[in-house]
Amino acid sequence: MVTPIYVVGHANPDTDSIASAMGYAWLLRERDGLDTVAARAGATNPQTVFVLKLLGLEAPQLITDASPRFGSVMRRMDTTTPEKPLREAWAIATRTGGVAPVLNEDGTPYGLINGRSLFEFLSRQVGVRPDRHKITIDDILEYPCKEAVNRGVPKFSSSTRIRDVLNKVLRVEGDEFWVVDENTGRYEGICRQRDLLNPPRLQIILVDHNEEQQSIGSLEEAELLEILDHHRLGNPSTRMPIKMTVDIVGSTSTLVSEQIEDAGLSAPPKLAGLMLAGLLSDTLILTSPTTTERDRSASERLERWAFAPGSPLATETRASYGQKVLQASEGISTRTPKEVVTADLKLYSAGNLKFAIAQAEVNNLNELDDHINELTNALEELRETKNLDFTMLMVTDVVRGSSRLLLSNPPPALNDLPYKPMNDNTRLAEGVVSRKKQLLPVVLGLLED
Numbered sequence: 001m002v003t004p005i006y007v008v009g010h011a012n013p014d015t016d017s018i019a020s021a022m023g024y025a026w027l028l029r030e031r032d033g034l035d036t037v038a039a040r041a042g043a044t045n046p047q048t049v050f051v052l053k054l055l056g057l058e059a060p061q062l063i064t065d066a067s068p069r070f071g072s073v074m075r076r077m078d079t080t081t082p083e084k085p086l087r088e089a090w091a092i093a094t095r096t097g098g099v100a101p102v103l104n105e106d107g108t109p110y111g112l113i114n115g116r117s118l119f120e121f122l123s124r125q126v127g128v129r130p131d132r133h134k135i136t137i138d139d140i141l142e143y144p145c146k147e148a149v150n151r152g153v154p155k156f157s158s159s160t161r162i163r164d165v166l167n168k169v170l171r172v173e174g175d176e177f178w179v180v181d182e183n184t185g186r187y188e189g190i191c192r193q194r195d196l197l198n199p200p201r202l203q204i205i206l207v208d209h210n211e212e213q214q215s216i217g218s219l220e221e222a223e224l225l226e227i228l229d230h231h232r233l234g235n236p237s238t239r240m241p242i243k244m245t246v247d248i249v250g251s252t253s254t255l256v257s258e259q260i261e262d263a264g265l266s267a268p269p270k271l272a273g274l275m276l277a278g279l280l281s282d283t284l285i286l287t288s289p290t291t292t293e294r295d296r297s298a299s300e301r302l303e304r305w306a307f308a309p310g311s312p313l314a315t316e317t318r319a320s321y322g323q324k325v326l327q328a329s330e331g332i333s334t335r336t337p338k339e340v341v342t343a344d345l346k347l348y349s350a351g352n353l354k355f356a357i358a359q360a361e362v363n364n365l366n367e368l369d370d371h372i373n374e375l376t377n378a379l380e381e382l383r384e385t386k387n388l389d390f391t392m393l394m395v396t397d398v399v400r401g402s403s404r405l406l407l408s409n410p411p412p413a414l415n416d417l418p419y420k421p422m423n424d425n426t427r428l429a430e431g432v433v434s435r436k437k438q439l440l441p442v443v444l445g446l447l448e449d
C-alpha cells in the first residue's frame with residue numbers, strides 16, 4: 001500500500017501555515033519526486049480563504065488527527081451484486097485471496113462471500129439434496145451470489161480511528177470487515193483483521209510549527225519525517241533522526257522560497273502568490289520586527305514569480321497586494337467573541353502552567369473598546385474548556401504597529417508585564433506586533449523567573 005507524505009502546518013492555521021505547506025509539498029514533488037500532499041490542521045481563516053479564492057486555488061486537505069483510520073488499511077476489492085451467478089464472485093475471490101464483496105444496487109454492502117460463507121452454503125446444498133452425488137461445480141456456480149453471502153459482517157466507516165474500536169474488532173468473529181463511507185454508508189473497501197493490528201503510520205512533515213500542542217492530534221502515532229519552521233523549539237522527541245530546519249526569519253514561506261531558488265526552480269505564479277501572502281501576512285508587509293533581510297529577498301523573489309504576466313496578480317504591487325491580504329483578516333467586530341479568541345490560538349506550557357495566547361488583527365485599536373467585556377468572558381470560557389491556567393488575547397493594530405492585551409486569570413508573575421496598564425484592565429503594548437518574537441519571550445521570561 002502506497003501512502004503519501006502529508007505536509008501540514010499548525011492548528012488554527014494562518015496563511016503562512018497553509019502557504020508553506022502547499023509550497024513545500026510542491027517543492028518536494030518537483031525537486032525530489034516524493035509523493036507529498038499538502039494538508040491543513042483546521043479551518044482556513046478569512047484571510048486565507050480570500051487569498052485562495054483570489055488565486056483560484058483549492059484549500060489543502062483537512063487532517064486534524066494522525067491516528068490511523070480504517071480508510072488507510074482497506075483494499076478496494078472488486079465487487080458483484082446479489083443476483084449475479086456465484087461464478088462471478090468466484091472469479092473475484094481468486095484475485096483477492098478468497099473474498100468477494102456483494103453490493104446492493106445503491107452501492108451499500110449486501111453481504112460478503114469468503115471461504116467460511118461458501119463452506120456454509122455448500123453444506124446447506126449438500127445436506128438437503130438427496131441426489132447430492134450428482135451436484136457439479138458448474139451447478140453450484142450458477143446459484144445467485146446472495147445464497148452464499150454472510151450478511152452479518154461488521155461495517156466500519158473509513159474515517160473511524162482504528163484505535164477507538166480495536167477492542168471490539170478483536171472480539172468479533174471473522175477476518176474481514178466492510179469499510180463504508182461515513183455519510184452514505186456506501187462500500188469503500190474491505191479490511192482484514194491482521195492489517196488493523198499494525199496499521200501504517202501517517203507520514204508527516206511539520207511546517208510553520210514544531211510544538212506538539214499546536215499540531216494535529218495524536219501526533220505521537222504518526223511517523224514524523226521532517227520539521228521546517230521559524231518558531232521557538234518545543235518539538236517532540238522522535239524514534240529516528242529527522243531533518244529539521246528552524247531558522248530566524250519572518251515566515252516559513254521565506255524558507256520554502258529559498259529552497260525553491262536553491263533548486264534552480266521557480267514556483268508557479270499562483271503558488272508564489274500564496275506564499276507571498278503568507279510572508280506579507282506574517283511580517284505585516286515586512287514591517288514586523290521579525291522581518292529579516294532574507295524576508296526582503298524572499299519577497300522580491302516571490303513577487304517576480306507571482307506578478308508575472310498572465311498571473312491573477314499580474315497588476316499588483318507588494319503594497320497593493322499586501323494591503324488586500326492584511327485587510328482580508330477579519331477584525332473583531334464582525335466575529336463572535338468565541339471566534340476571535342479561538343481563530344488564531346496557540347497553546348503553550350511553561351514551568352507547570354498551561355496557557356494560550358490568541359491573536360486578532362484590527363486596523364484600529366479603537367475597535368476593541370466596545371468588545372472588551374465580551375472578549376474577556378470568551379477568554380475565561382476558553383480557559384475553562386481547555387483546562388488552562390490562564391489565557392491571553394493580543395489585539396494587534398496592524399496599521400500603527402501596537403497591541404492591546406486582554407488576560408483571563410493571569411498568574412501574579414504577569415503583574416510585571418512591561419506594558420502599560422489601562423483603566424479597562426487591558427494593557428497597551430506599544431510597538432509590539434509579534435506574538436512569537438516579542439510577547440511570548442517576555443511571558444516565558446516572567447513565568448520562569
Ligand SMILES: [Mn+2]
Nearest residue numbers: 016208251252
Ligand atoms: Mn509562520
